Amino acid sequence: MEIERKFKITKIPDNLEQYNKKEIIQGYLCTEPVVRIRKSNEKYLLTYKNKSNLNQEHAVISDEVELPLTKASFEHLLTKVDSEVIKKTRYLIPLLQGYTAELDIFHGKLSGHMFVEVEFPSEKDAIEFCKPDWFGEDVSKDIRYRNSYLISISSLAELHLDVDE
Numbered sequence: 762m763e764i765e766r767k768f769k770i771t772k773i774p775d776n777l778e779q780y781n782k783k784e785i786i787q788g789y790l791c792t793e794p795v796v797r798i799r800k801s802n803e804k805y806l807l808t809y810k811n812k813s814n815l816n817q818e819h820a821v822i823s824d825e826v827e828l829p830l831t832k833a834s835f836e837h838l839l840t841k842v843d844s845e846v847i848k849k850t851r852y853l854i855p856l857l858q859g860y861t862a863e864l865d866i867f868h869g870k871l872s873g874h875m876f877v878e879v880e881f882p883s884e885k886d887a888i889e890f891c892k893p894d895w896f897g898e899d900v901s902k903d904i905r906y907r908n909s910y911l912i913s914i915s916s917l918a919e920l921h922l923d924v925d926e
Contacts (some may be wrong), residue, residue: 763810763825764887767878767906769897770864774854777864783851785865788842792909798830798838801851805830807838820887821901844912847871856893867911874917876906 774780787799795810810825830838839846848869854862860879867874877896881887892899900906905920914920 763823764820764881764884765823765878766820766881766887766890766899766901767876767903768892768899768901770875770877770895771897772895773875774852774864774895777852780855781853783853785849785851786846787908788839788846789844789909789912790838790842792843792912795909797909798835798842800835805832805835820881820884822884845870847908847911858891860890862893862896870914870916871911872917874911874920876900 783801785799785801787797790796790798794812795808797808797810799806799808807828807830808825810823812821812823847867849865849867849871852862852864852866854864854877856862856879860881862877862879864877865875879890881890904910
């Protein structure tokens with residue numbers, strides 16, 4: 762089970778290069794439920810994800826199963842994805858509460874789009890989370906911040922984001 766919250770960014774943290782990062786390429790074989798393939802650095806995964814509680818107020822709760830892939834199987838499945846792939850850099854930023862902020866900065870047609878997400882061990886932890894100053898509005902329920910939605914747009918302009926984003 763995955764319990765997460767997503768937020769806009771008010772300010773990118775200084776010295777991003779000090780943090781561990783993952784270069785991610787991901788594509789979708791299906792979006793309802795989500796069946797995704799991902800290359801994260803040199804790790805390859807097939808993920809099944811089904812939103813199990815979209816009515817929850819503070820977090821998105823999903824049933825999620827990840828299975829390892831070989832490079833060859835990833836490359837084979839990549840030829841079968843529904844749309845363009847997403848390319849992004851994910852910075853893993855430790856937070857004071859012991860959580861990790863996953864700051865996604867997108868590339869290609871989504872260049873300029875970014876958000877941060879935090880995963881929690883329980884719904885209670887997600888509700889009680891105190892976000893850092895550089896986190897903005899909670900967009901956990903905003904479809905424009907779901908990767909499975911982002912594959913369906915042709916440019917960042919289609920997101921109709923506010924000017925300050």
